[in-house]
Amino acid sequence: MTTATPATPAPAGSDVELDILRYGLIEVAREMLDSLMRSAFSPICRDILDCTVVIHMRTDEGWEVAALWEGCMQHAFVAPHIANFLMDDWDIDTMQPGDVVFTNDPWRGSLHQADVNLFRPVFVNGRVEFLLQSTSHLVDLGGPIPGGFSNGATSHFEEQLKLPPTLLYANDVAVRPTFNFLLENNRVPHLVLGDLRALHGCLVVGERQLQDLVARGGLEQVRAAGRYAIDATEASMRRGIAAIPDGDYTAEDLLDEDGVTDELIPVRAMVKVRGDSMEIDFSGSARQPLGNSSTAWCEAGRCIEAVKLMVDPSTPVNSGTLKPIDVLLPAGSVVQTLPPSSCSSHADIGPRVINVVTQALGQATEESFACDTGTAVYIGFSGIDTRPGHEGTPWGAYGLAGGGWGGTWKEDGVSFCVTPIGNCRTSVQEHVEIESPLVVAQHEMLIDTAGAGRFRGGLGSVYTIVAESDTLVTVVADRLRRGAAGANGGGPGAPAVGWYIAGFDLAAHGDPMNLRGAEPLFGVFDEQGRPDPVHGEFGRGARYTTGKFSNLVIKAGDAIRLIIGGGGGWGDPLTRDPERVRQDIRNRLVSVEGARLTYGVVLADGGTDGVVDAAATEARRAELAAARDAGTWEVPIAAPLEWTV
Structure with a gap:
């Protein structure tokens, strides 16, 4: 659950100075991701960009995301929680410069066990002031099914390796037992080794760049800029939410099934808007399924993508993105499965949660x-x-x-x-x-x-x-x-x-x-x-x-x-501009018959290069509108029509 708190006053220092430094933090993150992408071995990190890098800042309220640069958007929206999950387990006083901690436990912050998270402390004047994070999906980490989407699994014991926070590098020296354990339990160790080194290397790049930024701007000003970035994003989100009329908006969507049973899986959300704050309540969603189609906790942040896309698409994502929104996840449900269940296949429940929140908010605006x-x-x-x-x-x-x-x-x-x-x-x-x-x-x-x-x-x-x-x-x-x-x-x-x-x-x-x-x-x-x-x-x-x-x-x-x-x-x-439909037909995006059936648009010669027959189109649209009013026609489900069998 995220916590809605009011924005704090801007810190001391000119807005220009703080803007320079906050975008300096974002630039550090960008260079980290560039390093990761260019040095990764596997296509999923290097080409698909299923990866993200984050700068967490130590605050009195815990660890907060001051800046990030995402290849994969969902990682960005769960990142504000992950450092706190990790540091609840790890003794910060034992950390040394050059240490890197590894975890891929979904109940400690990973989306699923195929997504690994590396954390590196950044010391300033002998104290850990920042945590740098690099995240990516690995090609394989063992288990009965290659790749990490363990269809048919009913528990995480049937999946890939799952590690609690574990030391991967000590003083920038690889911890051999950890590496041996990871590399000897997967099918493509050459790819995994290359990606782990890339994930570590981008943290080294990030620390070097961040230390340089602190040396130039001063620790307190860099921290102030991080706070300024968080507050600015929070304020922008609150302005966007405030533009939505107060009310309770409910929607429901469905997953086909979980890969083990054939039961439909409802995902239900009630979005409550009050002023510049919002609550997203998933009560009424399905119990956790037998198969692997649920998530451990990550919808607490990931569903906020929908709000961000609708009300504030332009500001950088950081901890401020989540602050105006409370998310309620019923324990033991499809959006918060409990161990030892399997949640390796998050790639369908995630989009469905986004869809259900946008459908709910669509009722308001x-x-x-x-x-x-x-x-x-x-x-x-x-x-x-x-x-x-x-x-x-x-x-x-x-x-x-x-x-x-x-x-x-x-x-x-x-x-x-x-x-x-x-x-x-x-x-x-x-x-x-x-x-x-x-x-x-x-x-x-x-x-x-x-x-x-x-x-x-x-x-x-x-x-x-x-x-x-x-x-x-x-x-x-x-x-x-x-x-x-x-x-x-x-x-x-x-x-x-x-x-x-x-x-x-x-x-x-x-x-x-x-x-x-x-x-x-x-x-x-x-x-x-x-x-x-x-x-x-x-x-x-x-x-x-x-x-x-x-x-x-x-x-x-x-x-x-x-x-x-x-x-x-x-x-x-039936209100789409007929000329736009004609252009879609010409570009082979819509067929001639598809245009007639779904848009009521008729071309003069019936071919793909014809002009719109205005009279025939008007008559066809009137016919479809009358049928809709009579309950005998609805907009068809899209489907290609020109099959050869």
Whole structure:
């Protein structure tokens, strides 16, 4: 639970001096992240940027985040708590210069056990005044399933290694037993060793830069600048919250299931706005699931991303971001699971929590946005390389294909983008193909996947990966039955779908709309095997009745293809500018038939290059509006229409 406290008065010193120093702190963090990204070995840190660096400042109220620089947005929003979790366990008086403490325990601050956190004290005049933190997902830390998303696990004992705060470096010398324990219990020790060294190295860079800033500005002024930064962000958040009418706003969203049972998992939030403060109460959300789809505590900060995006998107994130907001997490629920449960698969509950808070706040203000795709559709790959020159090399890689963000009150949603909880980059495909026995045959936006609206959602994508060696695959996907919800009368985005393609041949299988030779893995399909979220049946003809599975083997020469849905639409699609619909048709974002069915827009010649038939469009929109009033039509769930079977 975060604590709402009033902003304190600005510290002594001119605003100009404090601004220079507070942005100096941010610059230190930026250089730390640059160092981490440039020296990391694995693609998940180096390319995808599933990492963050933080400067924590010692205060009378505990450790507070004065500055950070994120690659992965969710790490930034949980960082204000992590140092306090750690230092509750660690005796600060035993710390020495050059020490680095490691932990990946979700109940002590990690998102899940695959995310590791390194902390380094910074001494000024013999006293620890700052803690520097570097965080990243590691490619592997052992356990039965490579990569850290342990589908099917019901306890953390079935997952990767979990370490309480443990000394990793002492006086900048590697603690050999700790390293040996980590490296001898994972599948890709060369990648893990490289990333751990990078995580340590960026802390060394950060301390050097921070000490230089203190030497130039003075400790008290740097501390004052940190306080000034926190107070400025808090004040900006409070101004944004104060613009929302007081009231209680409730919304509910659903997870498909937990990978073990087929029960829907409701996520419910009541957002209470009072003046410039807010309470987010998750009472009424589902009990902690049997599978691994819950989180230990991190929604206390991560749900605040939704508020930040809506009311104060421009100020730097620090401890001040969280101060105006109380978050209530029921113990033993999907948003605060209790040990020894598993919470390794946080990549779906996180987006859902963001979605439910934005839906609630959308009731209070028109300046809102529809749900994003709501699932990262994480895919993990691993195996033993058999390519010439690489024989016998263990390897691991990740895919984040990118879906769509929701339409907003003023513009279409962002297309082809990882969910906001991550806000990471997708993989660098050339690096994937050089370092792994994989070929990315396809990674592009897919027509008719965006939720319809006055401002449509962003488009989703199709992602096709061919294995050159036998490859073990884990998939974590949600929103399979119904896509991301629209807002203010907008339609849902497309749901996620997956196929297995044996003997992949680009000439025969390159068209993602051609389903010949594609075996359904998961999704909603009609009798002919076409994805159809309106009339189809979940799991019909598919290998899995879940989007959360592990240990799928892709044989060399075969492929897996995923569709990641688009964002929800905002506003009535029958009011969308017909010319914008025509442009979407021309750009192959919306099909001609999709435009007629969802937007009521008709082109004069029926082709993709035609002009809008104004009379036919007016008549079609009147017909759809009348049907909606009669209860016989609603905005369809987005779905590609031009399948070949």
